[in-house]
Amino acid sequence: MKDRYESPLASRYASRYMLELFSPDRRFQTWRRLWAALARAEMELGLNITPEQVSELEAHITDIDYELAARREQEVRHDVMAHVYAYGKAAPGAAGIIHLGATSCYVTDNADLVLYRDGLRYLREELKKVLALLADFAEKYRALPTLGYTHYQPAQPVTVGKRAALWMQDFAGDLEELDFVLGSLKFLGCRGTTGTEASFLELFEGDGEKIDRMNRMLAERFGFASCFPVCGQTYPRKTDSRILNALSAIAQSAYRFANDIRLLQHDRQVEEPFEKNQIGSSAMAYKRNPMRCERICSLSRYLMADALNAPLTASVQWMERTLDDSANRRISLPEGFLCADAILRLVQNVANGLHVNEKIVARTVGEYMPFLATENILMEAVKRGGDRQELHEVIRRCSMEATARMKEGEPCDLISRLAAEPALGLSEGELNAVLRPESYIGRCPEQVAEYVRTVRAAIGTVEGETAEINL
Secondary structure, eight states, X not given: OTTSOOOHIIIIISOHHHHXXXXXXXXXXXXXXXXXXHHHHHHHTXXXXXXXXXXXXXXXXXXXXXXXXXXXXXXXXXXXXXXXXHHHHHSGGGGGGXXXXXXXXXXXXXXXXXXXXXXXXXXXXXXXHHHHHHHHHHHXXXXXXXEEEEXXXXXXXXXXXXXXXXXXXXXXXHHXXXXXXXXXXXBOOSOOSSSSOHHHXXXXXXXXXXXXXXXXXXXXXTTOSOBOSSOSSSOOTHHHHHXXXXXXXXXXXXXXXXXXXXXXXHTTSEEOOOOTTOOSOSSOTTOOOOHHHHHHHHHHHHHHHHTTHXXXXXXXXOTXXXXXXXXXXXXXXXXXXXXXXXXXXXXXHXXXXXXXXXXXXXXXXXXXXXXXXXXXXXXXXXXXXXXXXXXXXXXXXXXXXXHHHHTTTOOOOHHHHHHTOTTTOOOHHHHHTTOOGGGGSTTHHHHHHHXXXXXXXXXXXXXXXXXXXXX
């Protein structure tokens, strides 16, 4: 509906998969799957629940009457009980045993854990696509000299591929962090109102082993290796901090990548994709703004800020439970996932279409080569019998004079100035011979080649197509 606010993450940026993952359908169907699984486990462990009741619950996972649930929630002011009511109307023969022994967090928290786990798995594959694309780019340009920058000032040459390897390393670290979070995720299980499992001690007549078996059955049913050893009513909210921190880490890497491209595009050295009919400015028809990279930076800032919600929430959990987490988590976690998804889709799009203007790269590095070569020139002159300190002063003076001339808009004449200095004893031809940029890139090509091999071995086969952005 065009007369209602809709999150831009949904309408413009996120993938269909992520939108479906955090949709009401997926959330409330997961609640029903949890209720059906609980009933089956309780039946198998000897409670008075019939196979027909379990089958009825399992047959009505998807036919959710949202209008009925909404009306009921208006009456009782409780979303879980409203959906228990709607589920009971869909499966009347099992209405009396739905949610038996459980508290609301059995469905809300366990469903969230399932959704977050699935979201992290999806982002993992998208992150692998980013690494694969950057690996191709880095390998292609592993030996192409380019001007290095420290403090955004000209520095010793690197290669275009080596710079891409730095971006790759950031994203590879994010993949490691994401894998750690996935590996440490646990299930809440069905633990009761304060985590004591007292209601199940009553239901199972004091048999604690049956309670443990029930929770193992539930965890396995939803693909988790284990439950949290202890908990209150909810799963530990520090889990949310780990998750959003992992998403924030992706945003940090993406921002650095995109910001570097924005700076390089200013100098026309490297450019993000620009489509044939794309308009860069409504007023300045010649513009080629780095729109995609600017969007990456914009969304990344949002996600890094969003990640603050989880630690703030985790730090104020009172004893066994307080409800001031609910509204915040309902927004911050899904939005965080959608935002990370959008960012990775954009990074893929940019990495897949990066254009290197090789002649401009060569011209830029060539402009500074006379200055960058001065240490080598100094060493060669010393080898020929010169005094190191005197020669250093000669080179310093000539460099300052050449720089002052360049600031007046004149071309660099450092080489001719140095050739005119008798103390150096080097002709202009000899000086020009040391200005080959490839002589100053150190081990860049082999560093890139080795790192690309390492990353490709780590990510293995990358499946699926590179994301296309919507707008």
